[in-house]
Structure formats: structure tokens, C-alpha cells
Amino acid sequence: MNAxxxxxTYNFAYLDEQTKRMIRRAILKAIAIPGYQVPFAxxxxxxxxxxxxxxxxxxxxxxxxxxxxxxxxxxxDDTTNAVSIRKFFERVAGIxxxxxxxxxxxxxxxxxxxEVPLTAGQVxxxxxxxxxxxxxxxxxxxxxxxxHALEEYGLMxxxxxxxxxxxxHIATTYAYPVKIEGRYVMDPSPTPKFDxxxxxxxxxxxxxxxxxxxxxxxxxxxxxxxxxxxxxxxFEVQRFDKPCALCGAEQVYLDEVIxxxxxxxxxxxxxxxxxxxxxxxxxxxxxxxxx
Amino acid sequence: xxxxxxxxxxxxxxxxxxLADRRRGDRDVPALTLDQIxxxxxxxxxxxxxxxxxxxxxxxxxxxxxxxxxxxEAIFLLRAYRTTLPRFGYSEPVDTGAMLVERRISAxxxxxxxxxxxxxxxxxxxxxxxxxxxxxxxVDVGLQRTDAxxxxxxxxxxxxxxxxxxxxxxxxxxxxxxxxxxxxxxxLSRATRLQALSRGDEGFLLALGYSTQRGYARSxxxxxxxxxGEVDVELFVPELGFAVPVGRVQLTxxxxxNQFKGSAKVPxxxxxxxxxxxxxxERKAMAVALCDRALRAEELGEEVxxxxxxxxxxxxxxxxVQATGFVEHxxxxxxxxxxxxxxxxxxxxxxxxxxxxxEAREAAE
Amino acid sequence: MNIAAxxxxxxxxxxxxxxxxxxxxxxxxxxxxxxCADISFDIWPGEVLAIVGESGSGKTxxxxxxxxxxxxxxxxVSYSMRDGVLHDLFKLREADRRFLLRTDxxxxxxxxxxxxxxxxxxxxxxxxRLMAVGDRHYGHIRExxxxxxxxxxxxxxxxxxxxxxxxxxxxxxxxxxxxxxxAPRLVFMDEPTGGLDVSVQARLLxxxxxxxxxxxxxxxxxxxxxxxxxxxSHRMIVMKDGRxxxxxxxxxxxxxxxxxxxxxxxxxxxxx
Numbered sequence: 001m002n003a004x005x006x007x008x009t010y011n012f013a014y015l016d017e018q019t020k021r022m023i024r025r026a027i028l029k030a031i032a033i034p035g036y037q038v039p040f041a042x043x044x045x046x047x048x049x050x051x052x053x054x055x056x057x058x059x060x061x062x063x064x065x066x067x068x069x070x071x072x073x074x075x076x077d078d079t080t081n082a083v084s085i086r087k088f089f090e091r092v093a094g095i096x097x098x099x100x101x102x103x104x105x106x107x108x109x110x111x112x113x114x115e116v117p118l119t120a121g122q123v124x125x126x127x128x129x130x131x132x133x134x135x136x137x138x139x140x141x142x143x144x145x146x147x148h149a150l151e152e153y154g155l156m157x158x159x160x161x162x163x164x165x166x167x168x169h170i171a172t173t174y175a176y177p178v179k180i181e182g183r184y185v186m187d188p189s190p191t192p193k194f195d196x197x198x199x200x201x202x203x204x205x206x207x208x209x210x211x212x213x214x215x216x217x218x219x220x221x222x223x224x225x226x227x228x229x230x231x232x233x234x235f236e237v238q239r240f241d242k243p244c245a246l247c248g249a250e251q252v253y254l255d256e257v258i259x260x261x262x263x264x265x266x267x268x269x270x271x272x273x274x275x276x277x278x279x280x281x282x283x284x285x286x287x288x289x290x291x
Numbered sequence: 292x293x294x295x296x297x298x299x300x301x302x303x304x305x306x307x308x309x310l311a312d313r314r315r316g317d318r319d320v321p322a323l324t325l326d327q328i329x330x331x332x333x334x335x336x337x338x339x340x341x342x343x344x345x346x347x348x349x350x351x352x353x354x355x356x357x358x359x360x361x362x363x364e365a366i367f368l369l370r371a372y373r374t375t376l377p378r379f380g381y382s383e384p385v386d387t388g389a390m391l392v393e394r395r396i397s398a399x400x401x402x403x404x405x406x407x408x409x410x411x412x413x414x415x416x417x418x419x420x421x422x423x424x425x426x427x428x429x430v431d432v433g434l435q436r437t438d439a440x441x442x443x444x445x446x447x448x449x450x451x452x453x454x455x456x457x458x459x460x461x462x463x464x465x466x467x468x469x470x471x472x473x474x475x476x477x478x479l480s481r482a483t484r485l486q487a488l489s490r491g492d493e494g495f496l497l498a499l500g501y502s503t504q505r506g507y508a509r510s511x512x513x514x515x516x517x518x519x520g521e522v523d524v525e526l527f528v529p530e531l532g533f534a535v536p537v538g539r540v541q542l543t544x545x546x547x548x549n550q551f552k553g554s555a556k557v558p559x560x561x562x563x564x565x566x567x568x569x570x571x572x573e574r575k576a577m578a579v580a581l582c583d584r585a586l587r588a589e590e591l592g593e594e595v596x597x598x599x600x601x602x603x604x605x606x607x608x609x610x611x612v613q614a615t616g617f618v619e620h621x622x623x624x625x626x627x628x629x630x631x632x633x634x635x636x637x638x639x640x641x642x643x644x645x646x647x648x649x650e651a652r653e654a655a656e
Numbered sequence: 657m658n659i660a661a662x663x664x665x666x667x668x669x670x671x672x673x674x675x676x677x678x679x680x681x682x683x684x685x686x687x688x689x690x691x692c693a694d695i696s697f698d699i700w701p702g703e704v705l706a707i708v709g710e711s712g713s714g715k716t717x718x719x720x721x722x723x724x725x726x727x728x729x730x731x732x733v734s735y736s737m738r739d740g741v742l743h744d745l746f747k748l749r750e751a752d753r754r755f756l757l758r759t760d761x762x763x764x765x766x767x768x769x770x771x772x773x774x775x776x777x778x779x780x781x782x783x784x785r786l787m788a789v790g791d792r793h794y795g796h797i798r799e800x801x802x803x804x805x806x807x808x809x810x811x812x813x814x815x816x817x818x819x820x821x822x823x824x825x826x827x828x829x830x831x832x833x834x835x836x837x838x839a840p841r842l843v844f845m846d847e848p849t850g851g852l853d854v855s856v857q858a859r860l861l862x863x864x865x866x867x868x869x870x871x872x873x874x875x876x877x878x879x880x881x882x883x884x885x886x887x888x889s890h891r892m893i894v895m896k897d898g899r900x901x902x903x904x905x906x907x908x909x910x911x912x913x914x915x916x917x918x919x920x921x922x923x924x925x926x927x928x
Contacts, residue, residue, distance in 0.1 A: 016377055022472075039474030044370040049616025051623065074627045080299050081623055111627045129620070141603055142477050150751045154758075154788025158773070158780045161787065164794055165779055165816050167639060173631035192631040212613045214474045230794040238634055256630055270627055 013060040013093040019043055023061035023216070027207060030218035035180030036148070037131050042214040052085055053211030055108045055127035059089065062123060062207070063106065068096045070104035075112035075253065075270035082110075101273050111174075113195040115252045115274040118204035120221065126189045128210040131217060133177045133187040153185050156228060164233055173238070179226045186217060186225075193227065194237045194253045200225040244269045247278035248285040314359050328352035337541075337570025338362055342611060343369030344471075344490045346540050346569055363492075367612050378472075383525045383534050387544045387567070388445055392520035394571075397446050399513050399548060405443025410519060411571075446516040447546050447563060456548065456561040477603050484586055484606060488579045489568050491609030497574060499599045500581030507597035508585045512564065515548035519571050543568050545576035549584050551591060562591060674736055676701045676842060676874050677722070682731035684717050690898040691717035695731070697893060697903065701841065704868060704875040706889035706906065708882060708921070714898035715878045716846060722876065723763060723844045724753050735842075758788050762835030762843035766850040768827035771834070772819045778805065778830055779815040785838045804833040808863060825856040829863065836867065845877040849884060861887050882922065886910055894918050 011017065026040035045053040063069070069089055073082040077099040085108060086097050098104050101114045110127040118124060134144045137155045147153070156177055163171040176193035180186050188196060189208060199206060199219060206219040219225065227235040243250045245266040252274065254267040266287055269275035279288065315322065329336055329352040339351040343366040351369060358364035394410025397403055409415075411433070450456040467482035475483070488496065503510055521541050525534040547564035551557075564584025566576040585599035598604045608614060675698035684691035692714035699705050707715045720726035722733050724745050734742040738760065745753065757763070765771040772781055782801040783791075791797055802812045808829035810822075819827050828848060835843060848864070849857040865888055868875055879885055885892055886906060893903040894917065902915040913919045 010375060014375065016375060018377070019374075039476060041472050041474050043374040043471075044367075044612060045374070046371040048367065048619055049613045050618075050620030051616060053616070074624050078299060079624055080303060083300050083303055110623075111625070129617070139603075141607075146750075150754055152754065152788065154784050157787035157792075158776055158784050161780050161783055161794065161797065162777060165777060165798075168642065171635060171639075173635050174628040190625075190628050192627055194631070212617055229792075230797075231792050232795050238631060253627070254630070255626055256633065270630075 010092050012065070013063045013089065013095075014046075015043065015057065015060045020061045023057055026216045027058065027061065027218060030207070030216050031205070031220050033184075034219050034223050035184030035186040035217060037210075037215040037217045039214055040216050042211045045211065047084065047088070049212035050129060051081060052108070052110060052127040054209030054213075054216070055110070055125050055211075056085060056088070056209075057211060058125050058207050058209035058216060059106060059108050060093075062125075063089065063093055063095060065093075065095060067105045068098050068103055070098050070101060070107045070273075071109075072107065072112060072114070072271075072273075073110040074255070075114075076272040078272065099273050100277075101271075111190055111192075112253070112270060113191055113198045115249075115269070115271045117198070118202055120203045122204040124202075124204050124206045126191075126206065126208045128187070128189040128208045128215070129212070130175075131187055131208065131210040131213050131215040133175075133185050148184060151183070153179075156185055157230075160228060160230065160233075164230070170229065170233060170235075176235075177228050179228060180219065181224050182226075185228070188225075192238060192253060193235075196225070196227045196235070197237065199223075240267060242267055243285055244275060244278075245285040245287040247275045247283045247288060249274065249278055249283070314357070323356055325349055325352040325356065328355055334571060335360075335362060337572050338493060338575070339365045339369055341569040341572050341575065342366045342490050342492065343373065345369050345373040363611050363615050367615070370612050374471075380526055381466075381469075382537070383527055385522045385524060385540075385542070387518065387522060387542065388443075388448075390443075390518055390520040390522050390542070390544075391440070392443055392518050394520070395443050395516070395518040397514070397516045399446060399515050400449075403444070403446065403449065405441050408443075412573075443518070445546065446548070450515075450548070450561060454560070457551075457557075457563060475606070477606075478589075479602055479606060481583070481587065481590075484602060485565065485567070485579070485583060487606045487609060488566070488582055491579070491582075491606075492611035492614065493572070493575045493578065495609050495611070495614075496578040496582050499585075499605060500578035502597065503581050503585050503599050508588065508595075508600045510564070510581075510584050511550040512547045512581060512584065513549070514577065515546040515563075517543070517545045517573060517576065519543045519573065541570050543570065543572050543576040545573070545580040547577070547580040547584055562587070674740070674742065675699060676703075676736050677876075678732075678734040678742060679722060680732045680734075682718070682721055682733065683729050684714075684721050684726065685729045690714070692721070692895070692898045695900055697900075699842075699874055699876060701874055702872045703891065704873075704877065704889045706885035706892045707876065707878045707895060708880065708885050708892060709895035710880055710921075713895040715880075715895050717898070718895070719844055719846055719876065719878045723761070724757070725763075758785055759838050760840050760842065762840045764828075764831055764835055764843065764845040764848045766847040768819065768824070768831045771831045772827060774819050777816045777818055778810065778822075781819065781830060781834045782837050785834065789838060800837060804837050805830075807867070808833045823856075824852055825860060828852065828860060832864070832867070836871065836873075839871070840873070842874045842876070845875060847879055847881075848877065849879075849881070864888060882910065894921065 022041060026038045030036065030038045042054065043057060045056055047053060047056065059069070069086065070077065071082045071086040073079040076082065089095060090097055101107065101116050104122065106123045106125060107114065108125040108127065113124065132144050134147055134155065137159060138144050138147065147155070160170050160172070163169070172193065174192045175187055175190045176196055178186050178188055178196060178199065188199060201222050201224065202219070203221055205221055208217045210216070229235040238253070240254045244252060244254060246268050249269055253270045255270045256265055256267055258265050329348045332355065335355060336348055336351045339354055339362055340346050340348065343351060343354070350372065351365070354365035354368040355362065358368060392408055394412060395405060395408045397407065447456055447459070451458060468480060470483060470486045519541070521539045523536045524538050524540055526537045527534045545566040549562045549564055551562040552559060562584065564580040566579030566583060568576050568579065582599055582605060586602050586605060588595050588600040595601060677699045679698070680696050682695040683693045695718055707718060709715045717726065721728045724733070727746065733745045735745055735756070736742050763771065773784070779798060779801040782804050783797040786797050786800060801815060805812055805815060810826055810829055819830055822830065849860055852860065861884060867873070868888065875888070877884070877888060889906045891904065892906045892909050894901050894909070894915070896917050902909065902913065902918045909918065910922055913922045
């Protein structure tokens with residue numbers, strides 16, 4: 001953790017207070033109606049749309065001077081975009097940052113949920129490219145909003161039915177749609193479906209920001225999140241044949257790392273903090289080397 | 292190796308350093324000044340102000356310099372700056388009828404009150420590269436009118452006097468929307484659409500407008516009037532009880548005149564397409580006017596058959612800051628999702644092999 | 657008490673003798689032009705009603721108003737919901753209307769592409785309504801789809817093919833299966849044999865007649881073809897210029913047309 005000197009030309013956390021209030025109102029509404037996409041007047045941010053502007057706006061709106069921020073992309077703290085967003089908040093808010101999941105009060109993420117269960121008081125902020133789970137079945141916003149309002153979700157199951165008919169199983173591997181408290185169908189953002197069960201009844205507050213599409217949605221702590229499926233084809237998460245090659249962890253999501261051009265590869269934890277913590281405690285995988 | 296991208300704080304810093312170096316280019320060549328950009332690349336500056344939605348020539352010039360001449364990047368810089376500015380209030384509607392016109396033409400009439408003023412246009416130039424501009428030749432000063440400007444009545448008002456063109460929609464009872472302050476919800480009002488179009492991407496709107504001329508949602512346009520010039524911007528100050536001028540901006544306004552068959556309620560008359568943009572951006576203003584008219588299809592009871600008439604299609608995709616961000620986000624790592632797809636493809640291939648293997652056995656039996 | 661008892665049973669009889677759908681003074685204008693004007697009729701459970709007329713007579717406007725796809729200018733359409741109560745359809749919430757449309761009602765379009773998901777498989781097309789009302793068992797949905805494909809004479813082997821790969825007649829039969837899978841009580845049909853070859857038409861009509869009889873469906877069918885009306889319907893409404901010129905039992909109306917326009921229509925068919 002290290003607190004930074006903040007750039008004083010901009011307001012704390014970049015956005016002006018008026019804008020933050022507007023975003024906080026949208027967040028409160030989203031928390032009150034779990035899974036419902038609340039439109040908000042998304043602002044241009046100094047990073048491009050599609051690179052986390054929704055998550056950044058949500059984080060900027062809820063960030064306080066005593067918060068400790070962690071930013072991950074693909075589960076890792078050291079991927080380029082995670083580095084860039086972390087630096088941004090260090091610069092415009094001067095807050096402390098960390099790579100330790102357990103030390104963070106706010107975690108902004110793209111594409112992953114940390115392996116260690118989050119705790120009460122933590123906030124997970126997701127960057128969302130396409131908030132509308134029905135978008136690729138129905139391109140029209142006016143129609144999809146009506147479908148949500150009237151709970152017309154038959155089409156969603158048509159897609160899953162077609163998956164099974166064609167492949168023998170549901171072929172959606174990420175951005176796997178979920179139903180919230182038996183009401184709204186929600187896009188969990190492009191996290192692998194491996195992470196879906198972590199959303200269910202989480203102790204942490206989960207906030208979703210889509211900047212380009214101008215939507216915020218939320219899961220308050222202890223919210224029921226059910227992945228859509230059929231009774232005779234229940235939802236399943238990915239399984240990996242081997243444990244992490246570095247720390248030996250099982251039942252975690254692994255990245256495939258190509259070692260050479262002769263087809264050699266290893267599988268390592270996608271959650272870099274989880275992997276490092278385990279190795280610090282002495283756990284080793286087959287390629288983890290000696291302590 | 293791709294994992295080298297991880298642990299990349301130093302790599303990012305180095306990339307930024309190299310970018311700054313490339314931006315400056317050969318140090319023996321003098322650095323561009325913002326004045327040079329604002330004065331000599333003025334139409335680029337105008338486009339950046341218009342699509343960056345911020346009227347400030349110096350900042351737009353700075354953005355162009357910083358963006359190495361990439362105008363969409365410059366627009367993005369200006370927008371990201373603009374979003375941090377507090378909002379003091381809304382100006383009074385500008386009066387383009389009282390514009391100090393530098394250019395004003397109509398394709399509908401040979402001559403009209405106020406005259407046809409060609410102004411600084413490329414229209415009648417031969418597009419021959421002028422080698423002389425390789426140096427810094429002396430350039431004559433433009434001629435100035437000596438008499439006072441004759442009032443240039445809007446052509447719509449001339450047609451309107453005869454009832455031949457639809458009247459300007461009465462100012463909405465409520466304030467027009469503000470696309471910066473409120474989330475867009477379809478269907479949008481015309482005022483809201485025009486705001487979005489005004490800062491929409493010139494190339495995208497040009498292509499859409501062009502497609503309406505080629506028969507997709509054809510609306511038989513005439514360039515009723517195009518005018519470029521400066522107007523006063525006034526702000527109503529409650530403490531004073533009246534509006535005070537806060538400055539002048541240069542605008543380009545285009546009024547298209549389009550055919551309309553009429554309906555049970557309305558006799559046949561001309562309809563309008565409207566475009567208003569910052570600076571001298573004639574092509575853009577015309578494209579906006581064509582798109583505006585096409586987007587009124589539903590209001591005018593016309594069949595919606597082509598993309599330019601579809602407001603969700605046009606407005607959701609016309610912002611180049613949004614578009615470039617999302618297209619370019621494909622460069623971000625996606626390996627977690629790719630891993631999920633990789634696993635699925637491997638499973639499916641294994642199943643496929645197992646199945647074709649058993650079919651081969653059956654065939655052999 | 658003794659006096660009240662027969663009244664109560666009479667009331668009960670009334671509710672049994674209640675029409676399924678009741679149309680009163682239904683009028684629809686397009687600007688100043690009349691789409692259809694002052695139409696009133698009832699349809700009873702299991703009854704097939706044909707609305708005939710030439711193109712422009714207002715029959716499709718009428719069908720669209722009754723099926724709530726188009727709001728009328730004035731007049732009412734009431735429907736006897738499964739609770740046995742007649743509800744004014746245009747006073748229902750949109751959610752309830754849409755629910756009705758995908759459960760208790762069917763709508764067979766002239767062009768199957770308007771009623772099918774052309775990019776989804778035949779099985780998904782039939783199964784969609786089941787899933788929309790909460791069926792979450794893949795095996796059951798698939799079995800039901802196979803059963804329905806069989807009933808409309810589509811080879812079960814085509815269950816995973818998209819309707820794009822089907823002939824016009826097959827598409828129309830698929831659209832019928834998709835509508836009937838939730839056992840609706842009322843089906844609207846707009847020229848269901850319209851775009852088909854004569855031989856294909858005959859087969860489809862045969863199939864429709866069988867299904868309507870077996871399932872006891874009430875049907876409101878719009879057609880310009882008196883032969884279709886004769887084959888399928890119990891009762892007919894003849895329309896011209898947006899108004900009803902004659903209505904009555906199909907046999908009576910075709911054998912003994914009263915209105916001059918109906919006489920002209922019937923004679924032109926017989927001579928043709």
C-alpha cells in the first residue's frame with residue numbers, strides 16, 4: 001500500500017461533485033432494484049470507451065480518501081490496463097492502492113472475480129462492455145427494455161436450447177446470463193462462467209458500470225444469483241485437468257501460457273494475487289521451483 | 292512472449308516516452324506552435340471543436356498537436372477535458388438570422404434578399420496541387436465589403452411566408468434535453484437527436500447522408516440555404532434580470548428543403564432537414580441536415596426502410612469517441628474469455644473425434 | 657331462498673353461455689379514411705369464423721384490432737379469460753396482453769417469416785412458447801416439439817434445421833405448430849394459405865381442419881378465398897369498404913346470399 005500525491009488541477013477522483021452525485025443516485029437506484037439496468041448520464045473519461053470508463057466512473061463516484069483500491073484485468077494486477085487505471089486514481093485521487101485482495105476496500109475488475117471470497121464492506125466494481133443480456137438476440141433497446149419490464153425471457157432460453165440441440169451442452173463460456181432474485185436477467189460482464197457462483201450470496205457489494213452504453217446495475221450483498229439452465233442440463237463451471245503450475249492451486253481459473261513454439265504450455269492462476277499469496281505460504285506447483 | 296505484457300509498468304512508461312519522441316519528430320524541424328495550427332489548419336481545428344463539443348480554438352489546436360494530427364484522438368482529448376468543466380448555465384438560443392455572414396448560399400433561388408455570398412470556399416477551385424505553397428509566398432488580403440450587410444432573410448422564412456414549407460416546430464413546452472446531463476432514452480426528441488448529430492462523426496454522417504441520395508430513404512433534398520458566420524452568445528443572468536453577451540462563436544448552418552407528399556391532415560408542402568455545427572464545417576452541416584430529415588420519417592408518416600431513418604442505428608453509432616473506444620478495446624487482453632472458448636473448442640473437437648471414430652467403426656462392421 | 661335459487665342457476669348458465677370474444681362497434685380510422693367501421697360480433701368456444709372480402713375491404717385492419725396488434729379508434733373488444741370473466745382487452749396491462757398472445761392465443765401470419773424466428777431451429781421455434789411460460793426441462797421441450805412436428809407432418813429429423821431451409825408449405829405448418837403448442841383457445845389467421853401453390857394449399861387446409869376439430873379451437877380467419885371459408889368456417893362475415901355487408905352461417909350465406917355484393921362475390925367464384 002502506498003498513498004500518492006494527487007494532481008491538484010482536477011477535483012478529487014477526477015469527476016466534479018455534481019457528476020458524482022448523479023452517478024451515486026444511479027447506484028442507489030441500482031442497489032434498490034438488483035439486476036435492473038439504470039440509465040445514467042455517462043461522461044467522457046480520459047480513457048477510451050470500452051476500456052473501463054463505466055467502472056472508472058462508478059469507482060470515482062464511491063471513492064473516499066481513506067479507501068484502498070485494487071485494480072485487476074484478466075485477474076491480474078499487472079496487466080497494462082489495470083496498471084493504467086490504478087495509476088489514474090493514484091494521480092487524480094491520491095488514494096492508497098494495493099494488489100492484495102484482502103487489503104482492498106474497492107476492487108475494480110475486468111473479466112474476473114478474485115478467487116478468495118470477498119468480505120462484508122468490500123465493493124467489487126465491474127467494467128461492463130455490453131450490459132444488455134438480450135442484446136445479441138434483439139438489437140433494439142426499446143424492445144429489450146420492454147422485454148425486461150414484462151419479464152419476457154423466453155428468447156434467452158431459446159439460445160440455450162439451441163446450444164444443447166447443436167452441441168449436446170450449453171456452449172456459453174463467459175458472459176453467461178444470470179437471473180437475479182427471480183426477476184431480472186442480467187449480464188455478469190464477460191467474466192468466465194467459472195466465476196458466476198461467486199456472485200451468488202456474496203458478502204460484498206457488487207456494482208456494474210457500462211460507460212459507453214450508459215448503464216449502471218448492482219447486486220447488494222446476499223443477493224440470489226442463479227445461472228440460467230435446464231433441469232436436465234444444469235449449469236456447470238469449467239474444470240481444469242491440472243492444478244496451477246506455479247502454486248499448485250486447484251479449483252481456480254487458470255491461464256494457459258505458451259512456453260515455446262513446440263506446443264509446450266503451462267497453466268497458471270489467472271488471479272495473480274492468489275497465486276503469489278499461496279507461493280508466499282510455501283505452496284508449489286510442478287513448475288514452481290524450490291522455495 | 293505475451294506474458295511479457297504483464298508486469299508492464301516500466302513498459303508503459305517507455306511506450307509513453309517513445310510516443311512523445313515520435314510526436315516531436317526530427318528535432319531539427321521547428322516545433323509547431325498552437326497559433327500555426329489554429330491559423331493554418333483552421334478547418335481541422337473547427338472539426339475538432341465541433342465533434343469535441345467545445346468551442347475553444349487554442350485547446351483544439353493543442354489537442355491536434357498532442358494527437359500528432361489524429362483528429363479523432365484530438366476530439367477525444369477535448370471531450371475528456373470538457374467533461375471536467377463545471378456547467379454555469381445554458382445560453383439563450385442563438386439567432387442565426389442575425390448572423391454576421393461570411394458565406395451564405397442557396398441552391399433554390401438564383402438571387403435572394405441578402406444575396407449569394409460565396410465566402411472562403413473550395414467550391415470553384417481546381418484541385419491542382421499548388422507547389423508554391425511549399426514555401427511561404429505572399430498572399431493578398433481578402434477584399435472587404437464596404438457597405439453595410441443587407442439583412443439575409445432565412446430562405447425558410449421566404450417559403451414560409453407563402454405556407455409552402457412546414458413551420459418551425461413551436462419551441463417545446465419543456466426545455467430541450469441535454470445529451471450530456473441525461474441518459475439517452477429512445478425514442479429521442481428531434482432536439483436531442485440534433486445535439487447528438489451535431490457532434491457526430493463527420494465521415495459516418497456523410498456516408499449516411501450520401502446513402503439517402505442514392506435511394507436508401509430518399510427524401511429529394513435541395514440545399515435551401517447554407518450560411519457560415521459569427522453569432523452572439525448571450526447568457527441570461529438572473530441577478531441582472533436580462534441577457535448579456537458572453538462572446539461570439541462561428542457557426543455553419545444548413546437548411547435542407549425536402550419534398551413531402553402531404554397527408555390527410557396536412558396539405559403538400561416542403562419539409563426541412565436541419566444542421567448546425569461549430570466552426571466552418573459545411574460538409575458536416577449538410578450531412579447532419581440530410582440525416583435529420585431522414586430521421587423524421589416516423590413523425591412524417593413515411594415508411595422506415597433504411598438505416599438513416601432508424602434513430603437507434605444512427606444515434607447509437609454516430610459518436611466517434613464511443614466508436615473508436617470500443618473498436619480499439621479489442622486490443623486489450625481477452626485471454627480469460629479466450630481460455631474459456633479454447634477449452635470449449637477442445638472439448639467439442641474431442642467429442643467430434645470420438646463420434647466420427649465410432650461412426651467409422653460402425654461403417655467397418 | 658327458494659325464489660333466489662333458480663336465479664343463481666340461471667346466472668351460472670349465463671356464464672357457460674358466454675362468448676369467448678365479443679366485439680362491439682369497433683371502428684378504426686386512418687386519418688380521415690375508414691379502415692373498418694362499426695363492427696360487432698361474438699365468437700364462441702370452438703367456433704370458426706371467416707372474415708371475407710376483397711383486398712382493401714378492411715378485413716386485415718379488423719383482425720389486427722381484434723388481436724390488439726392495432727389500437728381501434730373506438731369500440732371495444734372483450735375476451736373471456738380463463739377466470740371466466742370478460743375483460744376489455746384495451747384496458748388490460750400490456751404485460752397481460754402479451755401473456756395472452758403467447759399462451760391462450762395464436763396468430764398465424766400469411767407470410768411465415770413474420771411469425772417464425774427464421775434464424776432459430778424448428779425445434780426452438782416450437783419450444784419458445786413453452787420456455788416463455790416456464791418450461792425448463794430440455795428433454796420435455798424437445799419431446800413436445802417432436803410430437804408437434806409430427807402432428808403438422810414435418811419429419812422429426814428436421815428438428816434442428818432452420819425454417820430458411822424449409823419450403824413455403826413446411827414453414828406455414830411449422831408456424832401453426834409453434835402457435836398451437838401451448839394449447840391456445842383462440843387462433844387468428846391472416847390468409848394462412850395465401851402464398852402457397854394450389855396443391856400445397858389443399859394439404860394445409862386439410863391439416864388445419866383436422867387440428868381445429870381435434871383441439872376444439874376457436875378460429876378467426878381472414879381470407880379472400882371463399883373456398884377456404886367454405887371448407888373451414890362455421891360462420892362468415894362479408895366485408896366491403898370497411899363495413900359488414902352480410903353475416904351468417906357459412907352454408908346459408910354461400911348457398912343463399914342476400915346482399916347484392918355477396919351475390920356478386922359468390923357468383924364470381926362459381927363461374928370462375
